[in-house]
Amino acid sequence: MVLGAAWVFGARDGDCHTAVRGRHGRRHRLRPGTATDALMTAVPVSEEGMGSAVNDTIRELSGTLGVGIMGSLQAGTYTTGLTDALRGSYLSQDILGASKESVMAAESISGSLPGTLRRLLDDSVASAFMDGLHSVCLAAMTIALIAAVVAIVAMPKRR
Numbered sequence: 001m002v003l004g005a006a007w008v009f010g011a012r013d014g015d016c017h018t019a020v021r022g023r024h025g026r027r028h029r030l031r032p033g034t035a036t037d038a039l040m041t042a043v044p045v046s047e048e049g050m051g052s053a054v055n056d057t058i059r060e061l062s063g064t065l066g067v068g069i070m071g072s073l074q075a076g077t078y079t080t081g082l083t084d085a086l087r088g089s090y091l092s093q094d095i096l097g098a099s100k101e102s103v104m105a106a107e108s109i110s111g112s113l114p115g116t117l118r119r120l121l122d123d124s125v126a127s128a129f130m131d132g133l134h135s136v137c138l139a140a141m142t143i144a145l146i147a148a149v150v151a152i153v154a155m156p157k158r159r
Contacts, residue, residue, distance in 0.1 A: 035059075073139055074132040078103075081128030089120060103129055 036055055043051030079100045086096055095113075099106035099121060106125040110118045 070136045070139065074136050077132035077135045078128045081131045082106075082124055085124035085128060086120070089117070091117060091121065095121075099125065 039055050039058075040048065040051050082100055083096075086099075091099075091113075095109055098109055103125055106121060110121045110125075113121060
């Protein structure tokens, strides 16, 4: 997970779509099997049903919290970055407001703008999105590294 987040973190503004598409769908390939094995081997056979329920609950809760926290971080960074980049531009407040709502809204609006303003909006949106993605990746890497250290320290030693 740390390596995948580091790869996306290193992507440049022009790599925006490649970075997101390349990472999408691969986030769960390594973690679930290992985490499930660790949990289920620690549970007695007579309590496997409870262990499975705990595993599912942990996975759902962590996924929900992850999406909420990382999504909020992404949205906040995108909005702030776009506001800063477009401050003083000749774009109307309606266009600025809609562009801050979502990347898709900004892309649909930019098609109706003249050349210079279109490039300004497109470049600002791409830069703000990648800044947000970098913030999310940095947060994910930090959380994953802290969790790894805690797991190494807290796990019982095998004899």
